Amino acid sequence: MFGGRDRGESREVFFRAWRAHREGRQLEGVEQLIVQVALRHPEYHALLDTPETTLDRNYPPDSGESNPFLHLGMHIAVEEQLSIDQPKGIRGYYRKLLEKFPDEHAAQHRIMECLSEMLWQSQRQGALPDEGIYLKCLARMTGDPAIRG
DSSP states (O other): OOTTTOOOHHHHHHHHHHHHTTOOOOOTHHHHHHHHHHHTTTTGHHHHOOOHHHTTTOGGGGOOOOOOHHHHHHHHHHHHHHHHHHTTHHHHHHHHHHOOOSHHHHHHHHHHHHHHHHHHHHHHSSSSOOOOHHHHHHHHHTTTOOOOO
16 A cells, blocks of 8 residues: 555654644545545544554554454555455455445445455465455355355
8 A cells, every 4th residue: 555664654644644634735536535535434534633642552463452453454455456446356345345345445344354264264375366356255254155164
């Protein structure tokens, strides 16, 4: 999403976009998408308002607390994937999910579950992400008979 940046630099992009939004400044490029996603997550607004306390904060998996930057970043990734239908067919799965979950946000969360599964498998196997895993998960989630496995 923000290719080649370290964690702090990536988080700064979120903080800058949110600050520009709060100050009523013109949003540019990915800032529009960041703010659009952040607005759907009021539970993260205070965090985005206080970069001095959250810039370097860790969110270890065993803490029981999810990483808000990862969550927002995954929403952004899904939005970008939907905009270009990549991997091919994701828009169709999204439409099917919208039939089950009429709320766009809830449907995106289902897609994010599959994206997480693909990334976890990739990390576990020490391999590049396999979009086949992603698409099979979406097929299972939507009940699509075309893909089984």
